[in-house]
Each structure stands twice: as C-alpha cells, then as structure tokens.
Amino acid sequence: MSYSLPKTSRTQLKRLPKRGSYDRDTLYAILDEALICHIGFVIDAQPFVIPTAYGRIDDRLYIHGSPASRMLRSLKQGIEICATVTLLDGLVLARSAFHHSMNYRSVVLFGTAEPVAAVAEKQRALQAFTEHVIPGRWEEVRQPTPQELAGTLVLSLPIVEASVKIRSGPPVDDVADQDWPVWAGVLPLQLAAKAPIADPQLTLGYEVPPALVNYRRG
Amino acid sequence: MSYSLPKTSRTQLKRLPKRGSYDRDTLYAILDEALICHIGFVIDAQPFVIPTAYGRIDDRLYIHGSPASRMLRSLKQGIEICATVTLLDGLVLARSAFHHSMNYRSVVLFGTAEPVAAVAEKQRALQAFTEHVIPGRWEEVRQPTPQELAGTLVLSLPIVEASVKIRSGPPVDDVADQDWPVWAGVLPLQLAAKAPIADPQLTLGYEVPPALVNYRRG
Numbered sequence: 001m002s003y004s005l006p007k008t009s010r011t012q013l014k015r016l017p018k019r020g021s022y023d024r025d026t027l028y029a030i031l032d033e034a035l036i037c038h039i040g041f042v043i044d045a046q047p048f049v050i051p052t053a054y055g056r057i058d059d060r061l062y063i064h065g066s067p068a069s070r071m072l073r074s075l076k077q078g079i080e081i082c083a084t085v086t087l088l089d090g091l092v093l094a095r096s097a098f099h100h101s102m103n104y105r106s107v108v109l110f111g112t113a114e115p116v117a118a119v120a121e122k123q124r125a126l127q128a129f130t131e132h133v134i135p136g137r138w139e140e141v142r143q144p145t146p147q148e149l150a151g152t153l154v155l156s157l158p159i160v161e162a163s164v165k166i167r168s169g170p171p172v173d174d175v176a177d178q179d180w181p182v183w184a185g186v187l188p189l190q191l192a193a194k195a196p197i198a199d200p201q202l203t204l205g206y207e208v209p210p211a212l213v214n215y216r217r218g
Numbered sequence: 219m220s221y222s223l224p225k226t227s228r229t230q231l232k233r234l235p236k237r238g239s240y241d242r243d244t245l246y247a248i249l250d251e252a253l254i255c256h257i258g259f260v261i262d263a264q265p266f267v268i269p270t271a272y273g274r275i276d277d278r279l280y281i282h283g284s285p286a287s288r289m290l291r292s293l294k295q296g297i298e299i300c301a302t303v304t305l306l307d308g309l310v311l312a313r314s315a316f317h318h319s320m321n322y323r324s325v326v327l328f329g330t331a332e333p334v335a336a337v338a339e340k341q342r343a344l345q346a347f348t349e350h351v352i353p354g355r356w357e358e359v360r361q362p363t364p365q366e367l368a369g370t371l372v373l374s375l376p377i378v379e380a381s382v383k384i385r386s387g388p389p390v391d392d393v394a395d396q397d398w399p400v401w402a403g404v405l406p407l408q409l410a411a412k413a414p415i416a417d418p419q420l421t422l423g424y425e426v427p428p429a430l431v432n433y434r435r436g
Contacts, residue, residue, distance in 0.1 A: 010264065014288050035309075035320070038256040038302055040267035046228065049258035049267050049302040051324055070232050084256055084267040088409070091253075093427075096360040097348050098370070102253070106269055130315050140400045142314040152316070170417040182358045183424040185416040187433060191306070192410035198403040199388040206401040209311075215405060 010110045011163040021164040024059075030105045030164065031056050031085055033218040035133065035191075039063065040082040043074055054083075055128030059159045061109065062116070062125040067153040075155055076115045083109040083157060087218075091187040094171035095180035101167060103186060109162040113155040125154045134211045191217055228328045229381040239382040242277075248323045248382065249274050249303055251436040253351065253409075257281065258300040261292055272301075273346030277377045279327065280334070280343040285371040293373055294333045301327040301375060305436075309405040312389035313398035319385060321404060327380040331373035343372045352429045409435055 005011070005022040013020035021027070031054075040049045050071050055062045061083060065072050075081060090103035116122045123144070130138045144152070171184050193215040196208050223229070223240040231238035239245070249272075258267045268289050273280045279301060283290050293299060308321035334340045341362070348356045362370070389402050411433040414426050 015284065015286060036304060036306055036322075038258075038267050038269075038304070040256075040258040040265035040300075042260050042263065042265050045260065046298055046328075047258040047260050047265055047300045049256050049300045049326065051256075051302060051304040051322065053320060066233065068233060080264055082258075082265045082267045084269060086254060086256070086269040088253055091351055093352065093355065093430075094359070096362075096366075097344060097356060098360075098362050098366040100348055100351070100355075100359075102271060102351075104254075104269065108267065110264075126315060130318055133309055133318070133320075134311065134405075137311065137318075138315060141312070141318075142316075142395050142398050144314075144316050148314075148316045170415070170419070173417075173419070177360050178419060179422075180360050181422075181424065183414075183416065183426050184420055185414055187352075187414050187430050188412040189409055190412060191407055194406040194408060196401075196403055196405050197388070198401065199391075201388070201391070201396060202402055204397075204399075206399065208401050212311075212405050 005162055008161050011108070011161055013163060013165065019165050019167055021166065023164065027107055027162060027164050028056065030087060030107050031061065034085045034087050037083045037085045039071065040084065041071065041074055041079055053129060055125060055132045057124060057128050061157045061159055062128060062154055064125065064129060064152055064154045067151065072153045072155060075113045076153065078112045078114065081111060081113055081157060088189055089168065090189050092171045093184055093187065095173045095177040095182055095184050099171055099173050101171065103168050105164070105166045107162060107164055109157065109159060111157050111161055113157040116154040116156050119149060122149055122154050126152070134209065136209065136211050140209065223380055226379050229326070229379055231381060231383065237383050237385055239384065241382065245325050245380060245382050246274065248305060248325050249279065252303045252305050255301050255303045257289065258302065259289065259292055259297055271347060273343060273350045275342060275346050279375045279377055280346060280372055282343065282347060282370055282372045285369065290371045290373060293331045294371065296330045296332065299329060299331055299375060306407055307386065308407050310389045311402055311405065313391045313395040313400055313402050317389055317391050319389065321386050323382070323384045325380060325382055327375065327377060329375050329379055331375040334372040334374050337367060340367055340372050344370065352427065354427065354429050358427065
C-alpha cells in the first residue's frame with residue numbers, strides 16, 4: 001500500500017511540479033518541525049488568513065482556542081479550510097536579481113474540520129499541542145481541569161488532501177551570468193532560541209527545563 | 219493627521235482587542251522584518267493560502283512571480299486578498315497547560331491587488347524585493363533585462379485596511395497555580411542565519427557580502 005497522499009485537482013501542483021511531493025513522511029516532518037500554521041477560510045466571499053498553533057496526532061491536525069473565537073466558530077461549521085505551514089530554510093543569492101529565490105519547505109492542506117467532542121481525544125489533542133512545542137512539558141505542568149477542557153474548542157482536520165513543496169540547493173543562474181563578479185550561494189536560515197527569560201513571578205529557583213537548553217526545531 | 223489605519227468591519231479585532239494595533243509604524247516594522255507573507259484568496263468558494271516573498275515601498279506591498287502562476291493570474295483580476303505576515307517571537311511557558319501561549323507579532327491586510335504596468339514602478343518593486351532580503355544586493359547583481367521585466371508579473375496591494383496583533387511578555391497564570399513546582403517563563407525565538415554556503419559554481423574567490431555577516435532581521 002502506498003504511503004503517499006493522493007493528487008487531487010486542489011493539490012496537483014501546476015507550477016514547478018518538480019518541487020512537489022505527496023509523501024506522508026516528508027509532510028509530517030514539516031508539520032512536526034514548524035510551530036505555526038496559517039489557516040485560510042472564507043466568510044461571505046471574504047478570505048481570512050489567521051496564524052495559529054497546532055498539534056498533530058497521526059493523520060490529524062488539531063487546532064484549538066476559545067469557543068468565542070470567530071475563526072473557530074466559523075470552522076466548526078465544516079466550511080472549507082486551507083491550512084498552510086511554511087519553513088523558511090534560506091536565502092538564495094544568485095548573480096542576477098531575477099534568479100534570487102528562497103529555500104523553503106511548505107505544506108498546503110485542504111479539508112474541513114470537525115469539533116472534538118470526546119473528552120479523551122480532546123485531552124490527547126491538548127497534550128499534542130504542548131508536546132509539539134516542548135517535549136516533556138505536559139507531565140510537568142498543571143493539566144487541564146474539566147472546566148478548562150469545556151472552555152477550549154478543539155478542531156480536528158484530517159490530513160488527506162495535501163501537498164508538499166520544497167526548494168533547496170544553490171542558485172540557478174543563466175550560463176551567461178556565471179562570471180558576474182559577485183558572491184553567489186545560500187544563506188541558511190533557522191529558527192533559533194535565545195536565553196530563556198524566567199517569569200518575574202517565579203520566586204523559587206526552579207531549573208530551566210532540559211528541553212529549553214539548546215532548543216531547536218527539526 | 220493621524221498616522222493610524224482606520225478600523226473597519228474586517229480589521230476590527232473581536233478577540234483580545236488589547237493585543238491589537240492600527241499604528242502604521244508598528245505595522246511597517248513587522249512587514250520589513252519578516253521575509254514571507256501568506257496570501258489568502260478564493261477561487262470557486264475554495265480558500266487557498268500560499269506563502270510568497272514580498273517587498274514594501276511606502277504604503278504598498280508588492281508581490282511578484284511568473285505570469286503563469288495560478289495565484290498571480292487570479293489575484294490580478296482584482297479578487298479579494300488577505301495577506302498575513304507573522305513573526306514568532308517566543309514560546310510562553312506557563313505553569314498550567316491551559317495558559318501556554320506564544321509571543322508573536324502579526325499583520326493581517328485586506329484588499330485587492332493590481333498589476334504594475336509602468337516599467338519604472340516594476341523596476342522599483344523588484345529592487346524592493348531584493349533590498350528587503352539583503353540590503354545592498356541590488357547594486358551588485360546583474361539587474362533585470364527588458365525580457366526579464368516583461369516576464370515578471372508584479373502586483374501592488376495598497377496598505378489601507380490592515381491590523382496588527384501582538385502578544386509579548388511573560389505567561390499569565392491563575393493565582394492558584396503560582397506555586398506549581400515548575401519553571402515558567404518565555405523562550406525567545408528568532409530567525410537566525412548559519413554560515414553562508416557558496417555556490418559550487420563559484421570558481422573565483424568573491425567575498426561574502428557584508429550584509430550576510432551577522433545577518434539578522436529586525
């Protein structure tokens with residue numbers, strides 16, 4: 001059985017199909033490395049794009065928030081969603097302005113979300129949000145009360161119709177420009193952590209969690 | 219005269235309005251620091267969200283690409299766009315799972331784009347794309363030929379209807395959780411550059427551009 005996602009009319013890449021992939025492992029690796037997704041949806045013919053945190057469990061993407069959120073209230077009706085996740089990997093510096101580019105890995109996911117009603121699944125989704133950001137954190141913090149669970153809307157989006165697009169490697173210049181007298185190459189970029197800042201309310205000397213030391217994604 | 223953007227029904231923040239801003243300088247600073255935006259648009263009631271590079275000149279956001287791009291071909295018809303730019307500034311680690319959050323600065327911009335026809339404006343926009351990414355690069359590289367200019371579709375989106383949302387600072391825990399025995403605080407995040415990788419085709423020893431040494435955004 002193939003472990004790839006099916007190509008559909010929505011996910012078939014029209015431009016530069018060589019940059020595309022429908023491989024689930026590649027797609028999951030991007031979702032697991034990134035921290036935010038951009039959720040697109042339509043209300044009264046008007047597109048909205050809102051950044052939000054998320055978590056993944058197997059072939060489902062979870063988002064959450066207040067039941068008062070306009071976005072979540074709309075999405076839970078089952079309207080069409082496009083969820084896009086982008087990792088910027090580098091600046092591609094060519095010899096010509098025209099061939100400048102960026103290295104990136106992105107996922108574009110289409111579908112409709114449904115509210116998670118079962119308490120056990122909601123709990124697992126909340127755990128996935130926390131563990132997605134800082135592995136090991138869930139077991140150390142005060143876990144959600146029944147009131148907090150009831151006051152959190154969790155939506156589940158199946159990862160069925162999605163595509164990956166990746167650009168990597170050096171610039172591709174015109175042959176005629178090869179001797180243009182300028183440095184050319186890639187400046188790799190990565191999300192990096194600076195020193196943790198303790199909450200000013202933190203009166204006792206708790207240690208910074210190991211997951212925050214040399215924190216990196218991917 | 220106020221330098222703020224007007225609140226409209228689309229940009230009025232419904233949730234957590236204290237996190238909102240309509241200040242142009244704040245908005246421009248976010249646009250100038252980030253490198254990619256997520257463009258939302260609708261085709262046949264289906265939302266699409268596509269990441270792309272951009273440039274800003276004064277009160278206009280420019281995007282560009284191949285005239286064959288499905289996104290650009292759709293946008294140039296003047297359909298509604300939502301362009302969202304997000305900077306992730308940190309992980310907010312509370313004592314309860316429920317109060318975990320992220321620090322961020324985001325811009326949500328609504329409007330319609332128009333193709334840039336005038337060659338001089340197109341040229342200025344292309345310069346803005348390059349300079350946005352690496353200041354000083356434009357003067358060093360081979361600039362666009364008339365054929366390349368003709369083969370690039372540039373769209374201009376006025377920055378008129380937009381809002382900023384910012385979360386910053388430490389976690390906000392329930393009073394009852396203040397003594398929960400775990401470290402709490404913020405892990406600041408920032409896009410960072412690694413060592414530049416020269417194009418393998420780069421046979422002569424051109425120096426890495428000064429703008430790439432200690433490259434940082436913001």
